[in-house]
Amino acid sequence: xxxxxxxxxxxxxxxxxxxxxxxxxxxxxxxxxxxxxxxxxxxxxxxxxxxxxxxxxxxxxxxxxxxxxxxxxxxxxxxxxxxxxxxxxxxxxxxxxxxxxxxxxxxxxxxxxxxxxxxxxxxxxxxxxxxxxxxxxxxxxxxxxxxxxxxxxxxxxxxxxxxxxxxxxxxxxxxxxxxxxxxxxxxxxxxxxxxxxxxxxxxxxxxxxxxxxxxxxxxxxxxxxxxxxxxxxxxxxxxxxxxxxxxxxxx
Amino acid sequence: xxxxxxxxxxxxxxxxxxxxxxxxxxxxxxxxxxxxxxxxxxxxxxxxxxxxxxxxxxxxxxxxxxxxxxxxxxxxxxxxxxxxxxxxxxxxxxxxxxxxxxxxxxxxxxxxxxxxxxxxxxxxxxxxxxxxxxxxxxxxxxxxxxxxxxxxxxxxxxxxxxxxxxxxxxxxxxxxxxxxxxxxxxxxxxxxxxxxxxxxxxxxxxxxxxxxxxxxxxxxxxxxxxxxxxxxxxxxxxxxxxxxxxxxxxxxxxxxxxxxxxxxxxxxxxx
Numbered sequence: 001x002x003x004x005x006x007x008x009x010x011x012x013x014x015x016x017x018x019x020x021x022x023x024x025x026x027x028x029x030x031x032x033x034x035x036x037x038x039x040x041x042x043x044x045x046x047x048x049x050x051x052x053x054x055x056x057x058x059x060x061x062x063x064x065x066x067x068x069x070x071x072x073x074x075x076x077x078x079x080x081x082x083x084x085x086x087x088x089x090x091x092x093x094x095x096x097x098x099x100x101x102x103x104x105x106x107x108x109x110x111x112x113x114x115x116x117x118x119x120x121x122x123x124x125x126x127x128x129x130x131x132x133x134x135x136x137x138x139x140x141x142x143x144x145x146x147x148x149x150x151x152x153x154x155x156x157x158x159x160x161x162x163x164x165x166x167x168x169x170x171x172x173x174x175x176x177x178x179x180x181x182x183x184x185x186x187x188x189x190x191x192x193x194x195x196x197x198x199x200x201x202x203x204x205x206x207x208x209x210x211x212x213x214x215x216x217x218x219x220x221x222x223x224x225x226x227x228x229x230x231x232x233x234x235x236x237x238x239x240x241x242x243x244x245x246x247x248x249x250x251x
Numbered sequence: 252x253x254x255x256x257x258x259x260x261x262x263x264x265x266x267x268x269x270x271x272x273x274x275x276x277x278x279x280x281x282x283x284x285x286x287x288x289x290x291x292x293x294x295x296x297x298x299x300x301x302x303x304x305x306x307x308x309x310x311x312x313x314x315x316x317x318x319x320x321x322x323x324x325x326x327x328x329x330x331x332x333x334x335x336x337x338x339x340x341x342x343x344x345x346x347x348x349x350x351x352x353x354x355x356x357x358x359x360x361x362x363x364x365x366x367x368x369x370x371x372x373x374x375x376x377x378x379x380x381x382x383x384x385x386x387x388x389x390x391x392x393x394x395x396x397x398x399x400x401x402x403x404x405x406x407x408x409x410x411x412x413x414x415x416x417x418x419x420x421x422x423x424x425x426x427x428x429x430x431x432x433x434x435x436x437x438x439x440x441x442x443x444x445x446x447x448x449x450x451x452x453x454x455x456x457x458x459x460x461x462x463x464x465x466x467x468x469x470x471x472x473x474x475x476x477x478x479x480x481x482x483x484x485x486x487x488x489x490x491x492x493x494x495x496x497x498x499x500x501x502x503x504x505x506x507x508x509x510x511x512x513x514x515x516x517x518x519x520x521x522x
Contacts, residue, residue: 145359148327153376154347163372167363245363245404 033215041219048204049223056200057227059116060188063123064180064231070124071131072173078132079139079165089136096129101187104194111196119191119200126187131176138172139165171246174239181235185228201227271339273428273460274301274324279333281319281486293319295485297333301460303427306451308463308471308478310516316486317464321432324462325353338427349377351428352421352459356436358413360405360420367392367401370420377424391419394453411442418450422457429454429461436466447474451499468520472496472512473504480519490519 022034107118192202208217276299294316309317326342337345370388395415480490496503
């Protein structure tokens with residue numbers, strides 16, 4: 001309760017201030033609508049928000065899973081080969097710093113306008129890099145004592161990877177996944193700004209804004225926030241389930 | 252066994268009747284970075300024999316090659332010249348057959364495995380059935396007094412407890428030889444003395460021979476049947492001092508012979 005209460009009070013207070021600020025006429029409602037107006041739109045549009053969130057959520061999830069699988073395989077390969085590791089890390093770091101989302105219009109043109117593939121591809125690419133970079137770092141950081149121990153057990157390369165490298169790299173994998181889960185939602189939503197199939201939250205936000213229906217646009221933005229939060233929290237939950245030894249340290 | 256039961260901690264007589272040598276290091280030299288400008292002669296012409304069930308400590312200043320010698324016996328590194336025989340076989344073969352258990356200064360537990368599953372790991376790699384592994388691990392944890400912590404994760408244990416788990420793990424395959432590289436080096440004095448006594452009890456119970464690397468003169472004298480003194484640059488053995496304490500317990504730590512041996516080792520280290 002102690003941990004939940006302060007941010008809750010802060011949030012409510014901020015909303016009230018926002019409402020008062022707008023109601024007092026300091027800002028035009030088409031620039032910044034009042035929270036109550038947005039709330040009314042959320043209630044009115046809840047079915048649309050839900051449908052659009054499902055569409056965007058499916059894209060984000062597809063990209064997240066696909067990108068993660070590829071990143072794990074690539075990191076395993078790069079950790080096995082010194083050359084691959086040395087070449088791929090600077091390359092991946094540079095690509096990771098690029099606005100990959102900017103690829104969306106190009107990808108949209110490569111597929112039919114009814115295809116969900118371009119958005120998922122963009123999401124997958126965005127997800128790939130943080131997962132790959134973090135996991136690879138984890139795979140390379142093997143405790144020298146563990147290394148010597150496994151040698152005294154005459155463990156094979158495969159055994160070593162499965163019993164030591166992978167479990168040891170799990171915390172790093174989840175660091176990457178936590179970043180990637182938020183990025184996946186952002187990518188899936190924002191990719192729609194650049195065309196392609198228009199059934200997700202991004203398309204709803206742009207079309208509402210185009211009709212100057214700002215409270216409705218904000219209502220979909222709120223939907224996107226909730227979707228991102230859901231992805232992040234589910235990842236945290238997975239992390240706790242996958243690493244019980246960390247959980248037991250906290251309690 | 253029965254004739255020794257009267258003084259349980261005093262296990263020296265039994266261990267000396269061990270029979271065949273468990274370690275033979277024969278004219279071993281180890282040179283790191285050979286032929287380069289940073290060439291280091293870590294060990295020069297070292298001979299060492301450890302009898303079955305014998306407790307031998309390696310002591311010497313930093314850089315005298317005692318850890319190198321232990322790693323050679325463990326086949327973690329290979330000698331430049333000379334041969335290392337463990338349990339009657341070349342060291343490499345013995346490593347593959349898990350003829351020894353090893354413990355380091357860091358416990359080196361796998362934090363994602365429970366205490367029990369840490370101890371089970373070497374058995375797992377040997378392909379033992381699950382039920383047997385479990386039973387053996389429980390037995391080893393009983394031996395180090397941690398049976399109640401089998402389900403805990405290493406992060407929940409103190410340093411001393413972690414080190415005991417590491418020792419249980421080293422013993423899990425019931426090896427005839429135990430190799431220990433300053434296993435108590437990072438522990439406080441009280442924990443250290445308690446673990447020393449426990450280690451002696453364990454060695455007595457399992458009959459394992461032990462090669463024990465340490466900085467501590469008192470620790471070496473208290474634990475060992477023989478203290479091997481080494482000197483640096485190049486690393487070689489300068490003295491081998493037999494220790495025969497009346498008993499290896501609190502009384503043993505007070506015995507005159509204990510202090511005499513400490514002095515003898517100290518002088519050997521100085522010369």
